[in-house]
Amino acid sequence: xxxxxxxxxxxxxxxxxxxxxxxxxxxxxxxxxxxxxxxxxxxxxxxxxxxxxxxxxxxxxxxxxxxxxxxxxxxxxxxxxxxxxxxxxxxxxxxxxxxxxxxxxxxxxxxxxxxxxxxxxxxxxxxxxxxxxxxxxxxxxxxxxxxxxxxxxxxxxxxxxxxxxxxxxxxxxxxxxxxxxxxxxxxxxxxxxxxxxxxxxxxxxxxxxxxxxxxxxxxxxxxxxxxxxxxxxxxxxxxxxxxxxxxxxxxxxxxxxxxxxxxxxxxxxxxxxxxxxxxxxxxxxxxxxxxxxxxxxxxxxxxxxxxxxxxxxxxxxxxxxxxxxxxxxxxxxxxxxxxxxxxxxxxxxxxxxxxxxxxxxxxxxxxxxxxx
Numbered sequence: 001x002x003x004x005x006x007x008x009x010x011x012x013x014x015x016x017x018x019x020x021x022x023x024x025x026x027x028x029x030x031x032x033x034x035x036x037x038x039x040x041x042x043x044x045x046x047x048x049x050x051x052x053x054x055x056x057x058x059x060x061x062x063x064x065x066x067x068x069x070x071x072x073x074x075x076x077x078x079x080x081x082x083x084x085x086x087x088x089x090x091x092x093x094x095x096x097x098x099x100x101x102x103x104x105x106x107x108x109x110x111x112x113x114x115x116x117x118x119x120x121x122x123x124x125x126x127x128x129x130x131x132x133x134x135x136x137x138x139x140x141x142x143x144x145x146x147x148x149x150x151x152x153x154x155x156x157x158x159x160x161x162x163x164x165x166x167x168x169x170x171x172x173x174x175x176x177x178x179x180x181x182x183x184x185x186x187x188x189x190x191x192x193x194x195x196x197x198x199x200x201x202x203x204x205x206x207x208x209x210x211x212x213x214x215x216x217x218x219x220x221x222x223x224x225x226x227x228x229x230x231x232x233x234x235x236x237x238x239x240x241x242x243x244x245x246x247x248x249x250x251x252x253x254x255x256x257x258x259x260x261x262x263x264x265x266x267x268x269x270x271x272x273x274x275x276x277x278x279x280x281x282x283x284x285x286x287x288x289x290x291x292x293x294x295x296x297x298x299x300x301x302x303x304x305x306x307x308x309x310x311x312x313x314x315x316x317x318x319x320x321x322x323x324x325x326x327x328x329x330x331x332x333x334x335x336x337x338x339x340x341x342x343x344x345x346x347x348x349x350x351x352x353x354x355x356x357x358x359x360x361x362x363x364x365x366x367x368x369x370x371x372x
Contacts, residue, residue: 004108009314009345019340020331021352028180029365032192037214040360040367044351046343051351055359056368059325063279064226067323068271070264072207072284073230073293075198078104078168078173080185083127083140085120098127098347100140100153101176102204103237104257109155109165110143114237118149127153131172137166157236166201176204178364180330193364202234202257208327208364209282226279229267233258233284233308243332248313253334255307258288262303265292268320269300279372283335286312286321286342293319312338314345323372328355328362343371 033039037056044051054062063069079102098121101114121142129138136158144152157163163194175185175193185193192243197209197218222228238254245251271278279288291308292301301320311334324342329335340348351369360367 012060014314015246016248016251016332017246018248018345019333019336019349021349021356023331023356023362026141026361027356027359027362027366029361029363030181030183032188032211032365036192036196037212037217039212042334042351042355042358042360042367042369043167044343044347044369044371046347046371047254049344049350051354054370057217059217059370060220060224060226061372062227062372063221063224063323064277066225066227066271066274067269067279068229068276069221069279069281070268070285070289071195071197071213071228071230071281072233072288073195073197073199074203074207074232074284075201076176076194076203076206076235077201078169078190079103079176079204081138081169081172082174083129083264084257086126086128096305098229100127100129101237103150104204104234104255105202106152111153113151113153115151116149118151121151126159129172137172138165161325178205180363181365187275188253188267197230199230200232200259201233204237205235205239206364207233207235207282207284209325209368211364213281213370225269227271229262229291231258231260231263231285231288235284239335243334243337248337251311251313251334251337253309253311255309256284256287257305257307258291260288260292260301260303265303272320277322277372278320279325280321281325283324283326283329283338286324286338289320290316290318308314312341314341316341318342323370325368325370327368328352328360328366330363339369339371 039056041054041056043054081100083098085098099116103112106112125142127140128136131137140153140155141152175189177185193206234257236254236256291310
């Protein structure tokens, strides 16, 4: 079985509002479960549209021997920082606390970031980033402004700090919990907002479908005969950005960096040639594999790295992915549009309505859905 499937609806038919659903606030998970891997799982048959309540622990019994499970091994960095703003004007010095959320690297020691309150931070200003004791660890100059509070920052370590940027982030940064989690991060989030297989640092949001996996689950899947491959896509904050247009056909997505190794490309090519299923763990894996397939232009996948802005919506032809494990996503979001492209909009929205009625937990720390 290959991943080739095309939805009946087309972009010309759809508004962003067609991907809406009612979600009670109390169903948005604010904390991870006490134990990783204990989530509920809604199993959806994308052929019939039928669905059934299950548990993530049942996954080995639902996958097939020979399936290729593809994981995203990107590692979340502590991307939320707090700066002191120092502005000297007419011999008066004003200071204030600024929240800085790193979004993506933009060259040597340069990062794009969202700042709040953004209207106060001008080009040429210098921000300083202290540790808990008040000792400055990083400095940054504002080089450029963008839309919606975005700034381009040039960082440099403070004189009395070390020169490893990521080591400094580990000391002074905070876990970039998404905006719908209404609390400050705590020490436990450093482990739980990270997959057990995370390796390549660079994400500013977790590939959340992977958060359910434990080492024991991965071992159980291998014992079942499920093959496992790993890719990397570094998740940007655009994953939470609202779709600011009315028509789906007008959506333009953020860029995200990805890498496909020779080992992963070979495993995927072999599975496709043998008619075995490719099971994507999360929408980030779907975007990576389908972007790589388009780069290959009908040929076998090859190892490479790059950036993708691929937007997957109804009418999209899936060339690689034939099953999907994913969390429940925000209303009117690009991720819900992607899942709808894979399984059918009406079927997905019906499954979401059931998940609401059955009191599933939603979003990053929530439950999951297996679509096959």
